[in-house]
Amino acid sequence: MAKGITKRAEDYSRWYLDVVAAAELAEHSPVKGCMVIKPNGYALWEKIQATLDKMFKDTGHVNAYFPLFIPESFLKKEAEHVEGFAPECAVVTHGGGKKLEEPMVIRPTSETIIWSTYKKWIQSYRDLPILINQWANVVRWEMRTRLFLRTTEFLWQEGHTAHATAEEAEQETMQMINVYRRFAEEYLAAPVFVGVKTESEKFAGAVRTYSIEAMMQDGKALQSGTSHNLGQNFAKAFDVTFQDENGKLDYVWATSWGVSTRLIGALIMIHSDDNGLVIPPRLAPLQVVVVPIWRSDEEKQKLLSHVEKITGDWKDRFSFKVDDRDNYRPGWKFNEWEKRGVPIRIEIGPKDLENDQVVVVRRDTGEKSFIPQGQLVELLPRLLDQIQQDLYDRAKKMREENTFYADDWNSFVKRIDDPGGFYWLHWCGSDACEAQLAEQTKATIRLIPFDGEKESGKCVLCGADSDRRVLVAKSY
């Protein structure tokens, strides 16, 4: 049925690449680690963008754009930041045929260029808050790349806000991680855990990093969005101060937050199957495809004009397309739309015309049903909602079945390799135990949960007291 797609059970990572290729989402570019995002993939990104952009605007943010090039010296102003990012920066040394006086880095993230700019914009508390987002590309020279999950250049959005108080900055950081959580759950149909990153995993230059973590079908974790409380670190590095209501000078409080084209990788690895891509209806660029089936030109004309009648009141309710291409046969088209992940396919042929019905096929389950034509306009939106919900429920069930509690080190070490999955462990909070965990199991502490219940226990590594469990998994 699915020619050219490796089975998940056989080789998960080849399956992933096959799905990307079969759905024509992206391909490798001539430059190592970079990808060409093809129209199907970009359409998905545009849906993600449109949805998030609205959520950002609804929470009071506005868009702006800052330059791709950053003077190298800017990056060096915040000690932790430069340490974290310098190794993965691409640096431009020449321009206009001449060696530059100061090299420029291609942004790996924009905190430095933005805070050097905010310095000029902020004098008083009346200038605050600044709530800016930008949609941009960034470059990080990673050693190993994977389409969408980690590429040298990728597309993302980065929010950069400036506040008068620590409380307000914290509130913003929290608000945005919740926006991401809501996006993941309601649009990506991806259940996520939300929490705080450990010191060693947090953003370079942040005081605290919050993250959402989703489980892929192979039981590995994917960090799908992060929100950082930057404290006054960047304000201090760039000397950004403001005068408060009492005339007192203080450094500005900052946050930053982002999600990237990696979300497309998450979408693929959470929902897709051995037949190809499965897209949650709310993010599907195309939600319903109609495949008419005819045997003669006369029949074709009759069918197409009938289809036009049926679909007349579909506009503005959901997106759809009638695949009236003459050069492909129906079976070929079924397969094509399946690989591309279109949530609902409708087949309509001569027999259906006679019986005043159509065949409705769900992409996620493959289930076929005969539906009276008059009911479609009501049924299809409901079915799209149902599929959205079912995808979420299925993903959640998968996650629950692969999330475990572990208190014994030795059995945990075995189980993290096979069957893998997520583990709630007691951890004392020390860097040493965290490092040892990573070294011995290749799994890492994904986060310390916000809503984790207090529970006293012993660190699974050293036996010291612990008052809550942390989420541990292997990750992408």
Place this chain on the structure above:
RNA sequence: CGGGGCGUAGCGCAGUCCGGUUAGCGCGCCUGCUUUGGGAGCAGGAAGUCGAGAGUUCGAAUCUCUCCGCCCCGACCA
């Protein structure tokens, strides 16, 4: 950076070990006819600086050397 693989038509590959006419095959593409409810059939056709350079040889996709690039697996990371 280590390990593995690959580079021959748009894509996937064979041919390379053991040099020898005009470099093949499948898919795709073009033309025509027949087809059309799960990847259609037949006939005809177009399409290649064999990753690059140098060397050996009467003769190189094939042997030698050098270089380049990409993919996969690991160490770094959204």
